[in-house]
Amino acid sequence: MTVKLLAIGLAATLLAGSPGWAADGDPGRGEEIYQRCVACHTLAQNRVGPRHCGLFGRKAGTVPNYQYSAAMKRHGVTWNDETLDRFLENPLKTVPGTKMGYAGVKDGQERADLIAYLKQATADPKICR
Amino acid sequence: MPAIETTPRRSFLSGFGKITLSTTAIALLAGREHLALVGSASAQTANNDVAILNSALGAEQQAIAAYQLGAESGLLQKPVLDLAVQFQGHHKQHADVLAKAVQKLGGKPVTPLKDYSFAKDKLKSQNDVLAFAASLEKGAVSAYLGAVPILTDRDLAKAAASILGDEAMHWAVLRQALGQNPVPDAFVS
Numbered sequence: 177m178t179v180k181l182l183a184i185g186l187a188a189t190l191l192a193g194s195p196g197w198a199a200d201g202d203p204g205r206g207e208e209i210y211q212r213c214v215a216c217h218t219l220a221q222n223r224v225g226p227r228h229c230g231l232f233g234r235k236a237g238t239v240p241n242y243q244y245s246a247a248m249k250r251h252g253v254t255w256n257d258e259t260l261d262r263f264l265e266n267p268l269k270t271v272p273g274t275k276m277g278y279a280g281v282k283d284g285q286e287r288a289d290l291i292a293y294l295k296q297a298t299a300d301p302k303i304c305r
Numbered sequence: 306m307p308a309i310e311t312t313p314r315r316s317f318l319s320g321f322g323k324i325t326l327s328t329t330a331i332a333l334l335a336g337r338e339h340l341a342l343v344g345s346a347s348a349q350t351a352n353n354d355v356a357i358l359n360s361a362l363g364a365e366q367q368a369i370a371a372y373q374l375g376a377e378s379g380l381l382q383k384p385v386l387d388l389a390v391q392f393q394g395h396h397k398q399h400a401d402v403l404a405k406a407v408q409k410l411g412g413k414p415v416t417p418l419k420d421y422s423f424a425k426d427k428l429k430s431q432n433d434v435l436a437f438a439a440s441l442e443k444g445a446v447s448a449y450l451g452a453v454p455i456l457t458d459r460d461l462a463k464a465a466a467s468i469l470g471d472e473a474m475h476w477a478v479l480r481q482a483l484g485q486n487p488v489p490d491a492f493v494s
Contacts, residue, residue, distance in 0.1 A: 216364055278448065
């Protein structure tokens, strides 16, 4: 019985990609989720992916000295809670041709947490000079 | 710093890695020309697979550079230094296979960055280097976890899962070396 309940819980968790943008994010939890990104991204430096400092309010595809895909340069959005939520849910579907070959963060609350962290950290003057 | 029993484990891992990657390489490189079709739905799925593999390749190249930095830092003592060099060798093998797969799909493999601008000033001890490497390995696990379900070619997904397993072993060994629980959770994310 316990195993069955656990299986149901796990399935529910895995399938819980919520539609739309969950407003209340926990930046502390978001910092943990950001550790999934560090193979390609850092806050302050361009690496495999572009730096995240200054992300909010920046037009997509415009970080200096980073070689974007043509698709991202054409994307044209300005990064905010909503545009990030959409992109992070499914990068390859939102921007076909993006270099970010990643399935996405399917859980809406996790995206909200990640966005809450990014909002804080990318504006932190100790990190982003 | 907990002692690391390297000799038997290293020999085992080294041999296992060679066998696994040889099999993987064969799977990756044999008969995938149909995915290089253009002007069809196959082209879009192949393009997605190229993007996914190139993301992974970029992360592997960064890991190679990070381990190089660690090995040259003078902060790593044997047997940790040997382990770092061994892990770097795995990443080189991953990168080689990924680059060949990208080419096989008709794509252009990404090239390593000239400068990764690693925060060298924050690496003052062996544990700092290990923690840095562990963070990249954990990130690599997540990157492959984000790649496996969306690779359209099953052989490529299998190869990515094989590499994911290797990255997870690296992460666990590094956590153990740092005195942390090597396997903190039942699931990775």
